[in-house]
Amino acid sequence: MMSASLSILVIDENRARAAIIEAGLREAGHDQVTLVHSLTGIARRIEEAAPDVIVIDLGNPGRDMLEHMFQLSRVVNRPVAMFVDHADGDAIAQAVEAGVSAYVVDGLRQERVKPILDMAVSRFNAFARLTRELQEARDELEGRKVVDRAKRLLMKQKRIGEDEAYALLRRTAMNKNRKIVEIAQSLLTAADLLGDDL
């Protein structure tokens, strides 16, 4: 009902995250969404899109430049304020925490802008969680490979079976109060230094 006519510009160098935000905005009924991934020619892009709301990721080094453009009002022919000028402390803290900020055309009522920023915040957080989980999965896979190589080394050197090799790694880790993968990595490093090939 309310903000179907709002034009929203999303500036995010991360294309995947920008796409997720765009999808969220469209689901919420916003059909005028423009994505920008680079600062090159940003002034012209803003002029063309004539956005009511600009959403930008905090990792973008261009924020200082953008704020200066808004202050001069040379590019956007209407005065632009930071969303934070209209919002309460919690909303601001959540946005900064999530790594996103927004600028809105002055005079736009807070209740029209708030849902947009809330959506951006939740999508930023979801994206960060996904990225973290992906990294953890990669680390785990990497860790498993390290443990496997350490097991093979022990099997070869001590002429023991796989189960026994794993039990040895596990016991050592418990005794030293460290993770199995750390013990495995130390073993491989030591073997590497001593010239044992695998």
Next chain:
Amino acid sequence: MTHRITAGFMPLTDSALLVVAKAKGFAEAEGIDLTLLRESSWANIRDRLAVGHVQVAHMLGPMPIACNLGLWPLAARTVVPMALGLGGNAVTVSNAVWELVASEGALPDLVPSTTGLALHRVVRRRAGQGLAPLRFGVVHPHSGHNYELRYWLTACGMVPDQDLEIVILPPSLMPDALASGALDAFCAGEPWNTAAVLRGVGRIATVKAAIWRQSPEKVLAVASDWADENPDALNALLRALHAASFWCGAPAHREELAGLLSDPAHVDSPLDWLRPGLAGDLRIGPGLSMRVPDFFVPHASAATFPWKSHALWFYSQMVRWGQVSHDAASASTARDTYRPDLWRRALGPLGVALPAANAKVEGALNEPTPVGSAGASLVLGPDGFFDGTRFDPDSLDAYIASQAER
């Protein structure tokens, strides 16, 4: 008791004091658990200070004044109990512009007057030919870069925003912008000038230390509420930063400092980009090096003292360039933002040289001069402006009026 403090910083050479306070254990020795938070824009640092994610931050000297004057959105009340060194910037021009300026008589000697006059001739000639004005980049409207660049251009007869365009760009993008022709020149801190020269895309034309010797640049910005509620933590942090400044000022530590700054968690730049600025031995063009006295001063000459005359000079330039209109209340806000009393409170017990005054006449010292101090003896200066003018903070109105006439 341990004080937990998070400090925001931008990846620039003059984040050195904060980096060293943590890396060399000066913060820990003062009972501080210091976390450094690297940021990608000054706006982010302002926001994090406002919402309390950081209690203190590396900031451009004029920014806390802009915060307190309400020139910036979301401004938390901010105090400056310490500066983070003096100098450190340069003006770099594209190779094409350097050729033009050199053909008008500029020498590769960094001298602001002759280089500026040659630039003025280039600017006039281009205007006569109907060419677009040269475009200069600075990092922020409320920055020493913006004000010293405009000061230099104006003193050499040019009218910024009319004879030349001045735009805002993040410093990390400046060398590329120079290479692509999007910029003709820029004024920024290190390592970005050295980066442009070593990449072969520009030449250093002049330096902050030659436009205004021993002039203010970055400061420690502190959320005012936090400073009021945590005097012990603030004192401890200032002591740690003072120790860090002493360490950074020792030539014997330069190589280790360059190594610390080059770390991906800090400035994340090659050692070759960092060494010249730290040593004050600049590569100004292909095969050309030049020693610059006081290029970056982390400790000597009371380099961390937050002079009220520095705050008022920044304020005078905000007025000059139409960022704020001058009245007594605004001038007081600017003056009160810098807090030498907090510097003395923290460092007085250490027996370090305490300047007796809160402000000084800027540009009055032509050579290193012993001045009134408590504790150890103190030598200040030289602190001259290249055009020979002085800034007397007691005659602020007259200074502002005289600049309006030009």
